[in-house]
Amino acid sequence: MLLVADVHGANDALAGVAQAGEPLLVLGDLLNFIDYRTYDGMLADVAGKDFVAQLVHLRANGDRDGASRVWREFSSGREQWVRDEYQRRTEEAYAEVRDALDGAEAYIIHGNVDRPDMLRAALPPTARWVDGEVVEIEGLRVGFAGGGMPNLGVPGEVSDEEMRAKLAGLGPVDILCTHVPPAVRQLSNDVIGGRAKESQAILEYVLEMRPAFHYFGDVHQPQATEWRVGGTRCRNVGYFRATGRPIRHG
Numbered sequence: 001m002l003l004v005a006d007v008h009g010a011n012d013a014l015a016g017v018a019q020a021g022e023p024l025l026v027l028g029d030l031l032n033f034i035d036y037r038t039y040d041g042m043l044a045d046v047a048g049k050d051f052v053a054q055l056v057h058l059r060a061n062g063d064r065d066g067a068s069r070v071w072r073e074f075s076s077g078r079e080q081w082v083r084d085e086y087q088r089r090t091e092e093a094y095a096e097v098r099d100a101l102d103g104a105e106a107y108i109i110h111g112n113v114d115r116p117d118m119l120r121a122a123l124p125p126t127a128r129w130v131d132g133e134v135v136e137i138e139g140l141r142v143g144f145a146g147g148g149m150p151n152l153g154v155p156g157e158v159s160d161e162e163m164r165a166k167l168a169g170l171g172p173v174d175i176l177c178t179h180v181p182p183a184v185r186q187l188s189n190d191v192i193g194g195r196a197k198e199s200q201a202i203l204e205y206v207l208e209m210r211p212a213f214h215y216f217g218d219v220h221q222p223q224a225t226e227w228r229v230g231g232t233r234c235r236n237v238g239y240f241r242a243t244g245r246p247i248r249h250g
Contacts, residue, residue, distance in 0.1 A: 005217020112148020
């Protein structure tokens with residue numbers, strides 16, 4: 001089986017992987033909201049690259065209040081237009097995802113930048129939405145828990161309590177697949193962005209249930225791409241938008 005995460009609009013590359021004829025596990029963040037390397041993405045399409053550069057600078061320096069202020073200034077008086085633009089661009093982006101995955105045996109969960117309802121509705125018949133499910137793939141029990149950690153209050157985020165409930169429903173599995181990493185500094189710290197993204201609930205599950213493998217994404221430039229947590233081999237399978245390469249299980 002092949003795994004990818006953090007596709008962020010790289011749908012041509014995703015289509016190439018989908019045609020490999022192997023089960024494909026897609027671990028969230030299909031939308032390209034902001035490319036922090038180039039400032040491209042949906043926000044730039046709506047607000048322009050100069051605005052994105054200003055926002056990224058503020059967030060990179062930890063000034064969340066300043067980032068919120070400039071966003072309010074930009075959207076004030078045109079909130080409905082902004083919502084309509086994102087709705088339209090999200091529909092177009094997920095239509096590209098549908099075309100990329102059409103005909104492939106694919107298993108999908110969402111990340112923090114995704115719109116779970118829209119992503120699920122857009123999937124082709126051969127792709128399966130598996131958030132909160134356990135699926136047997138190549139003779140292995142694979143558990144899936146989608147969503148990112150709370151930050152901006154967007155639909156793709158889940159609370160630690162919600163994540164804990166999802167994981168409890170899985171029970172023991174051979175492979176755990178999530179979007180967000182466990183609360184292990186080497187795996188959760190972004191060495192470029194300086195932002196930690198992690199789930200204590202996932203760490204607790206890994207320590208208790210001890211799956212042989214845990215795959216995830218979310219952190220684009222992690223301090224470490226692999227780390228052992230107890231007997232579990234934890235591996236970041238992203239950043240697919242930058243690499244265009246999947247990870248093969250094992």
